[in-house]
Amino acid sequence: MISIAIFGFGAVGQGVAEVLLRKRKQLESLIGKYKVVAVTDSKGSVVDENGVELSKAIEKKKKGGFDGEKTLGVIESLDFDVAIEVTPTDVNSGEPGLTHILKSIEKGADVITSNKGPLVVAFKKIKKLAEKKGVKLGYEATVGGVMPIIKLAKADLAGNDIKVIKGVLNGTCNYILTRMEKEKMTYSQVLSEAQELKIAEADPSYDVEGIDSAAKLVILANAVMDMDAIFDDVEVVGITRITPEAFEVAANKNYTIRLIAEANKEKGFLKVSPRLLPRNHPLAIEGTMNAALIKTDLAGDIVVMGKGAGKYETASAIISDLVEFYRKR
Amino acid sequence: MPIISVVVELLDKPGQLLSTLEPISRGGGNILTIIHQRDKITPLKRVPVEISFSVEDERDAKRIVEKLKEKGVIVKSYNEIRLIATTSVMVIGHIVKTDLSDTISRIDSTGFAEVIDMELTMPEVNRPSTAMLTISATGQEKLEEALDILREVCKSKNLLLVEPINEV
Numbered sequence: 001m002i003s004i005a006i007f008g009f010g011a012v013g014q015g016v017a018e019v020l021l022r023k024r025k026q027l028e029s030l031i032g033k034y035k036v037v038a039v040t041d042s043k044g045s046v047v048d049e050n051g052v053e054l055s056k057a058i059e060k061k062k063k064g065g066f067d068g069e070k071t072l073g074v075i076e077s078l079d080f081d082v083a084i085e086v087t088p089t090d091v092n093s094g095e096p097g098l099t100h101i102l103k104s105i106e107k108g109a110d111v112i113t114s115n116k117g118p119l120v121v122a123f124k125k126i127k128k129l130a131e132k133k134g135v136k137l138g139y140e141a142t143v144g145g146v147m148p149i150i151k152l153a154k155a156d157l158a159g160n161d162i163k164v165i166k167g168v169l170n171g172t173c174n175y176i177l178t179r180m181e182k183e184k185m186t187y188s189q190v191l192s193e194a195q196e197l198k199i200a201e202a203d204p205s206y207d208v209e210g211i212d213s214a215a216k217l218v219i220l221a222n223a224v225m226d227m228d229a230i231f232d233d234v235e236v237v238g239i240t241r242i243t244p245e246a247f248e249v250a251a252n253k254n255y256t257i258r259l260i261a262e263a264n265k266e267k268g269f270l271k272v273s274p275r276l277l278p279r280n281h282p283l284a285i286e287g288t289m290n291a292a293l294i295k296t297d298l299a300g301d302i303v304v305m306g307k308g309a310g311k312y313e314t315a316s317a318i319i320s321d322l323v324e325f326y327r328k329r
Numbered sequence: 330m331p332i333i334s335v336v337v338e339l340l341d342k343p344g345q346l347l348s349t350l351e352p353i354s355r356g357g358g359n360i361l362t363i364i365h366q367r368d369k370i371t372p373l374k375r376v377p378v379e380i381s382f383s384v385e386d387e388r389d390a391k392r393i394v395e396k397l398k399e400k401g402v403i404v405k406s407y408n409e410i411r412l413i414a415t416t417s418v419m420v421i422g423h424i425v426k427t428d429l430s431d432t433i434s435r436i437d438s439t440g441f442a443e444v445i446d447m448e449l450t451m452p453e454v455n456r457p458s459t460a461m462l463t464i465s466a467t468g469q470e471k472l473e474e475a476l477d478i479l480r481e482v483c484k485s486k487n488l489l490l491v492e493p494i495n496e497v
């Protein structure tokens with residue numbers, strides 16, 4: 001029986017819970033029996049060693065919040081095999097996720113996360129501790145949502161040197177740029193539209209200034225390119241200065257514009273910036289999609305593409321890590 | 330398309346330049362840059378002007394130079410510049426206010442790279458304008474060097490430089 005603890009019960013945490021509930025049969029045929037022994041939010045938790053009733057926990061969260069023991073107390077007092085860490089991202093401190101992850105690993109639990117903060121701030125430290133404790137670390141959901149880039153690089157491209165990754169890693173920016181191009185609207189017009197559609201946050205700076213893309217780039221550089229990168233290594237330029245005319249001028253030369261995150265091991269740089277792309281370039285994708293072009297020494301160029309965010313999309317990436325960890329052989 | 334550079338000596342009088350440019354355009358030349366070398370004024374008070382233009386064919390260039398000579402223009406030098414690496418970049422911001430011709434001449438004055446084409450859109454005053462520059466250089470490395478210069482210039486003038494994805 002696999003005991004799962006879910007830390008953070010927002011969109012992603014609840015998405016994971018719903019999937020664990022709805023697809024129990026299919027998942028148990030892959031990994032065997034499981035139970036969720038704790039779910040927590042910023043104020044408290046629901047804990048049951050015999051398995052929390054997830055539908056009730058979701059109900060309770062919808063009506064208000066949890067009370068009782070907070071996440072740190074739960075980590076200390078409860079036994080679990082795997083922590084699913086899905087609290088908010090803070091790329092400066094990594095908290096609260098960083099402490100949750102380190103404490104869970106200390107206890108000998110495997111960790112799966114969609115939270116970029118801890119990995120951006122302390123990738124090496126987390127990885128070392130996980131190795132020392134002999135636990136697994138899954139973070140497919142931190143980069144590109146469902147786009148299966150980390151496992152692709154680690155498993156399917158094993159033995160390759162990844163020389164360059166260029167990607168569209170932020171769906172919000174890609175949506176805004178695509179709409180500006182198609183509708184000839186200004187940046188601020190499209191931004192309000194995106195905010196209304198909940199594609200952009202009320203404070204959009206994290207996305208539009210390129211910070212989110214840079215965080216994902218740092219994770220990729222560390223995880224699959226061995227670049228030993230920190231956030232400050234990334235040169236970051238966002239999309240806020242792109243003019244509507246820019247697309248017309250670019251189109252005359254058969255170009256379009258996208259926010260591209262590039263980790264270049266050959267030339268040794270990390271950069272997020274708007275770039276000109278030939279319109280038929282594989283990264284010239286539209287809407288909220290994410291895509292990445294991976295340049296390898298043996299396999300040549302590979303392109304992956306997928307939905308960049310969303311409750312179930314992100315849950316899917318987390319579940320894929322879970323299945324990878326516990327798949328019955 | 331070969332790119333040709335000629336240096337002609339003109340009297341510092343109105344109409345001189347036009348009468349030189351006309352045979353070039355007529356002969357199928359596409360004018361790229363015109364640089365007055367006022368610092369190299371001759372004892373006879375002539376101003377050397379370097380004109381670069383692209384032509385379909387090297388033979389067109391020869392014909393154009395013949396034509397210029399026939400019209401009495403003093404052609405000091407005539408070269409084909411071998412620009413083999415080309416890229417397009419976009420610049421967004423207060424391009425004109427921050428001295429566009431200076432931005433371009435920082436590239437052109439390298440001797441190994443040139444802005445061979447430019448499309449500029451200026452919306453209302455005070456709104457940022459957008460320009461697409463096509464830069465050619467004598468080789469891939471030189472093109473990279475030219476881009477480095479442009480990156481610096483854009484940084485110091487607070488212009489947004491949008492580079493192509495297939496970095497040179």
Ligand SMILES: NC(=O)c1ccc[n+]([C@@H]2O[C@H](COP(=O)([O-])OP(=O)(O)OC[C@H]3O[C@@H](n4cnc5c(N)ncnc54)[C@H](OP(=O)(O)O)[C@@H]3O)[C@@H](O)[C@H]2O)c1
Pocket residue numbers: 007008009010011012013040041042043065071086087088089096114115116117141142145308309310311314
């Ligand atoms: N949404 C996506 O599409 C997506 C995609 C990829 C990655 N991610 C990442 O996944 C993570 C979760 O995203 P989300 O959209 O689910 O965020 P969210 O809806 O804001 O949910 C965050 C949850 O974490 C809880 N929380 C905050 N501080 C906590 C603490 N100290 N201890 C325990 N729980 C705490 C919040 O509690 P309250 O409910 O009490 O506020 C909330 O339940 C983020 O790091 C995000 O960057 C999200």
